[in-house]
Amino acid sequence: MKSIIAVFTVLTAIIAIWYIACVPMNIKGVLDGAERAGIEVVPETARERRDMSEIGLVISNRFAIDETWSQDRPRLPAPHQVAVELWETTVEKKITSKRSLIYHGQVTLSATLLGFAIGTGLGILLAVGIVHSRVMDMSVMPWAIVSQTIPIIALAPMIIVVLYSVGVQGLLPKAIISAYLSFFPVVVGMVKGLRSPDHMQLDLLKTYSASTAQGFWKLRLPSSLPYLFASLKIGIAASLVGAIVGELPTGAVAGLGARLLAGSYYGQTVQIWSALFAAAILAAALVAALGLIERLLLGRMGVKT
Amino acid sequence: MMLVGLAVIAWGVGWWVNAQLANGPLAHHRSVQLAVPGIFGLTLLVMWELLVRGLDVSLVILPAPTVILARFGTSLPILWADFMQTIVKGALSGYVLGCAAALLTAVAVDRSDFLRRGLLPIGNFVAALPIVGTAPILVMWFGFDWHSKAAVVVVMVFFPVLVNTVAGLRETDQMQRDLMQTYAAGYWQSFFKLRLPAALPFIFNGLKVSTTLALVGAIVAEFFGSPTVGMGFRISTSVGQLALDMVWAEIVVAALAGSAFYGAMAKLEGLLTFWHPSQRRT
Structure with missing residues (x-):
């Protein structure tokens, strides 16, 4: 309970700071508009105002403060503007509409999920290979770790163009980038998990004369699940980032990344912010869904969390 | 055949x-x-x-390693300029600023139990979000040059470092803190002599994760607008010209820079936390 109050207080403080920050961020735009509308502004021309500090402008033009929260294309939109835009583009628009965030969200989501499934599947397979083969362990594992330090996302534009030139387009190129990003966290976490049973447990199975396969299904796999879920949560967040970035360099027309890009071309800040929040909500929902599956699955297995 | x-x-x-x-x-x-x-x-x-x-x-699909190497050798000046613009100016300056801000915030947050309870869940939440998405906004605010890239990097590295540092500062147990109390140590004394060293493995965890994030942030931010130099700019324009050998050369630079950056932080960690069990060599 105490934590909830604390989180709530911090959230309120963040929103308050956001509102306050809107005033100096947007004041110049508001004053330019007011001058054009014939309202008296204190330094009269835009050139004089440019050299003044934002705070000074706010103090000498206090009438304009209200306006800074309701501009059309503000530098920093106020929280309620973003909330209204989110509401209008999700609930009030038809899902099939090109302006509906749900439409764009599901484009990104399907690429994310497809890529996540590919990346996780391959990652688990590779981890099983690494655990059972010394050669693979010694030759592949160092590269898997090194590759974590490389900004893989730099490959994204190339993957898309290359796949396009061999005739693959649509969902798959984005999904491959997603898969690539979620692949390595899963490999590293799964290897750790499959190795987590200690010698006593492995020896016990040996005294039961269990085969390698039995040891895998009855001991290694169940004990790897907590590790697997920890890396799945990292992996799905990475997948979403991959899908969004995959939409940037090709000028995609649909998807949250495309919304971000279009917003930044046309200066539609409210649109950028609402796409950003939609992406955040999506990420949070995906991680929460994985957390729920983890709780149910591990609960049935009797793991205490 | x-x-x-x-x-x-x-x-x-x-x-x-x-x-x-x-x-x-x-x-x-x-x-x-x-x-x-x-x-x-x-x-x-x-x-x-x-x-x-x-x-x-075809060269357009996948250039051979020797072709990439040859391109790497002949375009060293361009690659160096891109490296300076993106890695040194964008990523490094943002990394230093973001980590410093996160460390200071963590120390401030740590003094108040209420703030910690409130900020930690939010920090954990934000650390999982696609923060690269803030790039278009920050490019709009700070212009096309490296300042906006540094700003993206600051936002990207801030939360992982903050969350790890706050967790690390809670690492000491009651006995150890009581011992400092019996020595009549003040807050800062016990902070520098006990809690900060105990937090270092956690802090370095955050710092190491952030090295990759910093490069990702600096490169992706350039997709939203940049001067005519920089690794992200070069990658997106070279892809447009189908000069894939250039793209691969940039990726080699990014890989080398990323590994070196990570390696440097790991080395620093080894020097500062030589006493920690994870650093033991058998």
Whole structure:
């Protein structure tokens, strides 16, 4: 309970700071508009105002403060503007509409999920290979770790163009980038998990004369699940980032990344912010869904969390 | 066709050598542990070269390693300029600023239990969000030059470092803190002599994760607008011109910079937390 109050207080403080920050961020735009509308502004021309500090402008033009929260294309939109835009583009628009965030969200989501499934599947397979083969362990594992330090996302534009030139387009190129990003966290976490049973447990199975396969299904796999879920949560967040970035360099027309890009071309800040929040909500929902599956699955297995 | 056959043979030989080394008596020796991944990487490169040449793969799809190397050699000045713009000006300055801000915030947050309870869940939440998405906004605010890239990097590295540092500062147990109390140590004394050293492994965890994030942030931010220099700019324009050898050369630079950056932080960690169990060499 105490934590909830604390989180709530911090959230309120963040929103308050956001509102306050809107005033100096947007004041110049508001004053330019007011001058054009014939309202008296204190330094009269835009050139004089440019050299003044934002705070000074706010103090000498206090009438304009209200306006800074309701501009059309503000530098920093106020929280309620973003909330209204989110509401209008999700609930009030038809899902099939090109302006509906749900439409764009599901484009990104399907690429994310497809890529996540590919990346996780391959990652688990590779981890099983690494655990059972010394050669693979010694030759592949160092590269898997090194590759974590490389900004893989730099490959994204190339993957898309290359796949396009061999005739693959649509969902798959984005999904491959997603898969690539979620692949390595899963490999590293799964290897750790499959190795987590200690010698006593492995020896016990040996005294039961269990085969390698039995040891895998009855001991290694169940004990790897907590590790697997920890890396799945990292992996799905990475997948979403991959899908969004995959939409940037090709000028995609649909998807949250495309919304971000279009917003930044046309200066539609409210649109950028609402796409950003939609992406955040999506990420949070995906991680929460994985957390729920983890709780149910591990609960049935009797793991205490 | 012969080259393809050679590629298969190269794979077989490389795998056989590695199998011998890995299952041999010297498997735990340090030189073997370095040699095996080295041979594996080399085998992959040789196969790549042979397959691309043997199957006549177009330059537009996948250039051979030697072509990339040649391009790397001939465009060193361009690559160096891009490196300075993106890595040194964008990523490094943002990294330093973001980490410093996160560390100071963590120390401030740590003093108040209420703030910690409130900020930690939010920090954890934000650390999982696609923060690269703020790039278009920050590019709009700070202009096309490296300042906006540094700003993206600041936002990206802030939360992982903050969350790790706050968690690390809680690492000491009651006994240790009581001991400092019996020595009549003040807040800052026990902070610098007990809690900060105990938090260092956690802090370095955050710092190491952030090295990759910093490069990602700096490169992706350039997709939203940049001056005519920089790695993200070069990658997106070269892809447009189908000059894939240039793209790969930039990726080599990014890989080298990323590994070196991470390696430097790991080295620093080794120097500062030599006493920690995870640093022990058996």
